[in-house]
Amino acid sequence: MKSKQTTIKDIAREIGVSPSTVSRALNDHPAINSATKVRIKAKAKELKYEPNIVALSLKNRSTKTIGVVVPELIHFFFSSVISGIEEVAYDNGYTVMICQSKESYDKEVKDVMALLAHRVDGLLISQAKEILNNEHYDEIQRRGVPLVFFDRMPSGVKAPSIIIDDASAAKEATQHLIDRGCQSIMHLGNNLEMPISKARVDGYRQALLDSGMQLDEDMIVDCPTSIQNDSYAKVLSLLEGGAKFDGLFASNDLLAIGAIKALKQFGLSIPQDVAVVGFSNWNFCDMVDPPLSSVNQPGTEMGRQAMKRLLRMITEDEENANDVMMLDTALIVRKSSSL
Amino acid sequence: MKSKQTTIKDIAREIGVSPSTVSRALNDHPAINSATKVRIKAKAKELKYEPNIVALSLKNRSTKTIGVVVPELIHFFFSSVISGIEEVAYDNGYTVMICQSKESYDKEVKDVMALLAHRVDGLLISQAKEILNNEHYDEIQRRGVPLVFFDRMPSGVKAPSIIIDDASAAKEATQHLIDRGCQSIMHLGNNLEMPISKARVDGYRQALLDSGMQLDEDMIVDCPTSIQNDSYAKVLSLLEGGAKFDGLFASNDLLAIGAIKALKQFGLSIPQDVAVVGFSNWNFCDMVDPPLSSVNQPGTEMGRQAMKRLLRMITEDEENANDVMMLDTALIVRKSSSL
DNA sequence: AATAAAGTTGCAAACGATTGCAACACAATA
DNA sequence: TATTGTGTTGCAATCGTTTGCAACTTTATT
Numbered sequence: 001m002k003s004k005q006t007t008i009k010d011i012a013r014e015i016g017v018s019p020s021t022v023s024r025a026l027n028d029h030p031a032i033n034s035a036t037k038v039r040i041k042a043k044a045k046e047l048k049y050e051p052n053i054v055a056l057s058l059k060n061r062s063t064k065t066i067g068v069v070v071p072e073l074i075h076f077f078f079s080s081v082i083s084g085i086e087e088v089a090y091d092n093g094y095t096v097m098i099c100q101s102k103e104s105y106d107k108e109v110k111d112v113m114a115l116l117a118h119r120v121d122g123l124l125i126s127q128a129k130e131i132l133n134n135e136h137y138d139e140i141q142r143r144g145v146p147l148v149f150f151d152r153m154p155s156g157v158k159a160p161s162i163i164i165d166d167a168s169a170a171k172e173a174t175q176h177l178i179d180r181g182c183q184s185i186m187h188l189g190n191n192l193e194m195p196i197s198k199a200r201v202d203g204y205r206q207a208l209l210d211s212g213m214q215l216d217e218d219m220i221v222d223c224p225t226s227i228q229n230d231s232y233a234k235v236l237s238l239l240e241g242g243a244k245f246d247g248l249f250a251s252n253d254l255l256a257i258g259a260i261k262a263l264k265q266f267g268l269s270i271p272q273d274v275a276v277v278g279f280s281n282w283n284f285c286d287m288v289d290p291p292l293s294s295v296n297q298p299g300t301e302m303g304r305q306a307m308k309r310l311l312r313m314i315t316e317d318e319e320n321a322n323d324v325m326m327l328d329t330a331l332i333v334r335k336s337s338s339l
Numbered sequence: 340m341k342s343k344q345t346t347i348k349d350i351a352r353e354i355g356v357s358p359s360t361v362s363r364a365l366n367d368h369p370a371i372n373s374a375t376k377v378r379i380k381a382k383a384k385e386l387k388y389e390p391n392i393v394a395l396s397l398k399n400r401s402t403k404t405i406g407v408v409v410p411e412l413i414h415f416f417f418s419s420v421i422s423g424i425e426e427v428a429y430d431n432g433y434t435v436m437i438c439q440s441k442e443s444y445d446k447e448v449k450d451v452m453a454l455l456a457h458r459v460d461g462l463l464i465s466q467a468k469e470i471l472n473n474e475h476y477d478e479i480q481r482r483g484v485p486l487v488f489f490d491r492m493p494s495g496v497k498a499p500s501i502i503i504d505d506a507s508a509a510k511e512a513t514q515h516l517i518d519r520g521c522q523s524i525m526h527l528g529n530n531l532e533m534p535i536s537k538a539r540v541d542g543y544r545q546a547l548l549d550s551g552m553q554l555d556e557d558m559i560v561d562c563p564t565s566i567q568n569d570s571y572a573k574v575l576s577l578l579e580g581g582a583k584f585d586g587l588f589a590s591n592d593l594l595a596i597g598a599i600k601a602l603k604q605f606g607l608s609i610p611q612d613v614a615v616v617g618f619s620n621w622n623f624c625d626m627v628d629p630p631l632s633s634v635n636q637p638g639t640e641m642g643r644q645a646m647k648r649l650l651r652m653i654t655e656d657e658e659n660a661n662d663v664m665m666l667d668t669a670l671i672v673r674k675s676s677s678l
Numbered sequence: 679a680a681t682a683a684a685g686t687t688g689c690a691a692a693c694g695a696t697t698g699c700a701a702c703a704c705a706a707t708a
Numbered sequence: 709t710a711t712t713g714t715g716t717t718g719c720a721a722t723c724g725t726t727t728g729c730a731a732c733t734t735t736a737t738t
Contacts, residue, residue: 055723
């Protein structure tokens with residue numbers, strides 16, 4: 001059934017020349033008689049010939065394909081990144097293979113090995129939450145396949161990465177709550193094992209310290225699953241336990257939404273009683289009630305930059321570097337934290 | 340740089356046998372001496388040999404890769420479908436190449452041609468909003484590449500499809516509003532050129548007719564862009580123009596959210612003054628205020644079924660069929676339409 | 679007319695893996 | 709000893725394309 005795909009040999013047979021001549025004609029090789037070229041090209045069009053990329057990949061030892069591993073596609077942020085990646089890849093004649101690690105270390109390793117077996121020309125990875133070791137990253141580099149991380153980078157791997165300044169973004173968000181008059185600010189972290197989560201906690205801490213506010217470790221709550229039910233349940237039980245706070249900075253928007261639900265249910269109003277700020281600026285931030293203030297992460301731009309960096313590694317065949325590009329974030333203030 | 344990938348020849352050279360022997364040993368061919376097998380397998384592990392899928396694809400004329408074309412990845416529904424597709428593909432040893440048409444006809448055609456050039460073993464497509472003709476679908480079939488549509492299928496192409504019963508789902512949603520006591524129900528359509536949008540309008544009409552309610556064509560409003568601003572502006576101007584209605588059924592959730600914003604701003608309360616139902620049951624439906632009633636579209640299941648159907652076409656080499664599988668939807672009633 | 683110089687085209691090898699067939703060594707049988 | 713059988717391995721072709729080199733035809737030059 002796959003037999004209906006036209007090959008260079010079919011054209012050669014029909015015209016009565018050798019496959020090499022057809023190949024050269026289609027690539028406008030100067031040595032080929034122009035009349036022959038015309039005949040061959042016409043026949044190619046007639047038979048809807050399309051070069052077999054698989055054969056070309058084998059010959060060129062380059063698949064013109066790059067592999068992407070993201071934790072979850074359904075996250076708005078990661079789909080935006082993918083859009084940016086595809087845009088640049090497409091413009092440069094590359095196609096993209098996307099895998100989802102589903103936040104699992106094992107799946108991430110399998111994905112990476114599968115992409116390597118497919119002989120992708122490069123890899124763009126955002127690390128899963130579950131982190132065991134870096135062996136698969138080392139294997140990528142041992143094989144000489146270019147590698148760039150985005151958003152979530154591991155420590156101890158010599159590869160470029162495109163990230164945001166999580167600490168300073170978190171600091172800005174916390175500072176905003178302080179400026180607004182909040183005296184006691186809670187932080188909901190998302191899996192504090194992750195480097196980016198740690199960085200956000202650091203930013204939160206720094207803001208409090210800089211303002212001479214006291215740091216209460218009990219106010220830092222980890223919600224590892226990042227499902228709004230998690231933060232909903234945790235915040236509700238804290239409130240019921242008598243916790244008092246007038247500001248809340250969450251490490252992602254889902255956690256913020258869950259917290260808002262708990263706060264509302266406890267009879268508190270937002271932002272009057274508690275001001276809330278999220279992180280990522282997901283597309284639903286201005287749809288919830290009240291509209292949620294959040295730190296905007298430039299997903300599409302991150303994808304573009306990551307792909308550009310990878311292209312530079314592929315084409316310039318440069319040695320491993322570990323430069324870090326930090327993209328600007330912006331705090332989007334909405335009603336959940338404004339007076 | 341790509342030179343560091345171990346091949347069968349490397350193993351052969353190091354052991355001192357021919358590549359054919361290595362190949363047979365790794366595939367546990369009975370003719371190979373078991374001592375030799377052990378030595379070869381050990382060496383393969385040592386050199387971290389991984390078969391080159393590109394070479395295998397060329398030889399087998401099968402890439403074990405399937406191509407997917409969706410309108411937009413950032414839509415929750417489509418990312419869910421992708422997850423379902425990947426799940427089944429993965430379990431059957433296939434990898435997935437994803438393209439986004441961005442709702443553009445030209446991009447869809449380019450994506451399809453690129454995937455064909457990559458010699459994917461099959462294609463899963465959800466059609467873009469912009470529809471010009473079916474030539475590219477015909478070309479897929481002319482080449483004998485299996486094709487299955489999901490969610491948005493074209494008319495006039497003989498290929499299987501996995502969809503939901505848009506008309507009956509829309510009818511159920513509208514009926515729910517009628518049962519709730521709504522006297523005058525508005526419908527916000529999303530690009531009424533699209534078959535699925537037409538089907539939803541049909542369902543809406545049918546529900547009204549069945550209940551003996553009058554049909555006012557002015558109550559059917561097209562919002563082609565599917566951005567909440569579109570429905571926000573249209574609904575607001577209708578309200579200001581004196582339009583009266585106590586129910587609203589939107590063809591997708593974004594439109595419903597935009598409408599709710601307009602209604603609130605006009606001083607109407609939901610669901611008391613106007614009951615609202617959306618379509619797709621996006622993940623943010625229970626995060627907005629009030630939580631939005633919506634028709635649940637089983638995205639992941641749709642992806643699974645589409646991939647299964649495609650696998651059957653690939654493996655059983657069956658002739659073109661055009662069976663349609665309709666998946667069950669369920670109206671999820673939330674506060675936006677409950678008393 | 680002989681030779682050189684273009685102008686065209688084909689052969690064969692290569693990319694990495696698989697596989698039918700031939701070839702070899704050695705043991706068992708007649 | 710000759711023959712058959714069994715176990716093990718290699719050769720060569722194949723998938724579709726590209727490309728250095730050789731070979732051929734035709735035209736230009738002396």
